[in-house]
Amino acid sequence: MAPRNADTKEDILRLGTELIQLYGYNAFSYADIAKNLHIRNAAVHYHYPGKEDLLAGIIDNYMEKYRQLEASLNQPGITAQQKLEAYMARYTEIVEQNKICIIGSVCSDYNTLPASVKERIHDLVTMVLDMVEKVLLEGKRLKQFHFSGNARTQTLLIMTNLAAGAQLSRITGKGDYLAICKGILQQVKA
Amino acid sequence: MAPRNADTKEDILRLGTELIQLYGYNAFSYADIAKNLHIRNAAVHYHYPGKEDLLAGIIDNYMEKYRQLEASLNQPGITAQQKLEAYMARYTEIVEQNKICIIGSVCSDYNTLPASVKERIHDLVTMVLDMVEKVLLEGKRLKQFHFSGNARTQTLLIMTNLAAGAQLSRITGKGDYLAICKGILQQVKA
DNA sequence: GTCTATATTCCGATAGAC
DNA sequence: GTCTATCGGAATATAGAC
Numbered sequence: 253m254a255p256r257n258a259d260t261k262e263d264i265l266r267l268g269t270e271l272i273q274l275y276g277y278n279a280f281s282y283a284d285i286a287k288n289l290h291i292r293n294a295a296v297h298y299h300y301p302g303k304e305d306l307l308a309g310i311i312d313n314y315m316e317k318y319r320q321l322e323a324s325l326n327q328p329g330i331t332a333q334q335k336l337e338a339y340m341a342r343y344t345e346i347v348e349q350n351k352i353c354i355i356g357s358v359c360s361d362y363n364t365l366p367a368s369v370k371e372r373i374h375d376l377v378t379m380v381l382d383m384v385e386k387v388l389l390e391g392k393r394l395k396q397f398h399f400s401g402n403a404r405t406q407t408l409l410i411m412t413n414l415a416a417g418a419q420l421s422r423i424t425g426k427g428d429y430l431a432i433c434k435g436i437l438q439q440v441k442a
Numbered sequence: 443m444a445p446r447n448a449d450t451k452e453d454i455l456r457l458g459t460e461l462i463q464l465y466g467y468n469a470f471s472y473a474d475i476a477k478n479l480h481i482r483n484a485a486v487h488y489h490y491p492g493k494e495d496l497l498a499g500i501i502d503n504y505m506e507k508y509r510q511l512e513a514s515l516n517q518p519g520i521t522a523q524q525k526l527e528a529y530m531a532r533y534t535e536i537v538e539q540n541k542i543c544i545i546g547s548v549c550s551d552y553n554t555l556p557a558s559v560k561e562r563i564h565d566l567v568t569m570v571l572d573m574v575e576k577v578l579l580e581g582k583r584l585k586q587f588h589f590s591g592n593a594r595t596q597t598l599l600i601m602t603n604l605a606a607g608a609q610l611s612r613i614t615g616k617g618d619y620l621a622i623c624k625g626i627l628q629q630v631k632a
Numbered sequence: 633g634t635c636t637a638t639a640t641t642c643c644g645a646t647a648g649a650c
Numbered sequence: 651g652t653c654t655a656t657c658g659g660a661a662t663a664t665a666g667a668c
Binding site for chain 2: 663
């Protein structure tokens with residue numbers, strides 16, 4: 253009666269996320285997941301009927317994690333700089349594991365994805381950009397940040413630095429990524 | 443005696459490049475190329491025995507194009523800003539065709555590629571970064587550019603803005619990419 | 633240099649038993 | 651919820667004729 257492993261679905265989600273970040277959406281298969289979790293191909297299909305369902309689940313889960321991070325940062329006493337650094341730390345963790353962020357990874361395949369998944373990706377990107385923009389605006393208002401131009405543009409500059417910085421570090425090494433992080437903070441420092 | 447089409451190899455290279463930039467390395471097949479060029483699967487294998495050979499050729503060709511661009515810019519009377527804008531224009535052309543740059547595209551699959559291809563990608567990235575850094579240094583020396591921090595870091599910031607900017611524009615629209623371009627020039631303007 | 637034909641492997645997916 | 655078994659299709663790749 254009790255399932256052999258009640259968390260299989262969660263395990264698939266976690267592993268799928270990892271495989272996308274390490275090898276890309278089109279480079280891993282249900283067989284890879286089955287092998288790693290010591291279950292059969294069919295069991296994966298039970299939880300996620302199609303690969304696109306799995307991708308949708310992974311993106312939803314990624315959004316949820318971001319929402320949790322934002323909630324945990326919305327506490328009195330946390331400065332805008334600390335919030336920005338917390339967002340940056342997400343990318344740093346990724347880089348340290350030789351991964352890239354989900355968005356950058358699926359972007360190569362974006363034009364091959366069904367509309368429903370594209371929408372989810374769009375929602376995820378919009379959400380993250382809005383979160384960071386809010387932090388930049390807060391920092392500027394409290395004189396903790398300084399930047400010319402509007403907050404939206406500065407957000408775009410920072411997030412593209414981080415996303416492609418993670419990608420680049422895979423090719424040229426982590427040093428470049430760290431230089432980028434320093435450069436970002438330098439630019440907005442009051 | 444004369445081949446039906448002496449430029450088949452060139453056509454394959456051009457189309458392969460396009461498919462990588464539009465759909466990603468793992469999302470297109472030799473069948474796609476054959477269909478589009480109205481030749482057979484086997485003919486593609488004749489010119490490029492394996493898909494990795496094709497990828498290697500595409501990267502080599504991409505490097506050559508960059509070398510040509512740099513050579514065409516190394517003429518008296520061309521300002522550093524004009525050079526930088528010429529490099530940026532490459533990305534803008536890509537964005538207008540809903541493509542992303544080769545490097546960003548293959549980065550998702552990087553960990554699945556053979557060492558020989560990884561080295562080529564590394565060489566390409568190194569070359570492009572060096573080219574842009576040279577332009578930034580020249581601009582600073584001639585007081586055409588202003589930026590704090592070293593030229594290498596500024597190069598990393600700019601190139602990650604462009605690479606991920608192209609990726610992002612696929613998801614949120616070209617407006618964000620254009621804002622990024624304006625932001626880049628704003629940052630280095632003397 | 634391109635073709636036909638085919639080999640092999642893998643992939644995503646499903647039916648039906650347990 | 652997981653299994654065995656299997657299907658249809660697509661991918662990479664090669665042999666050999668023209």
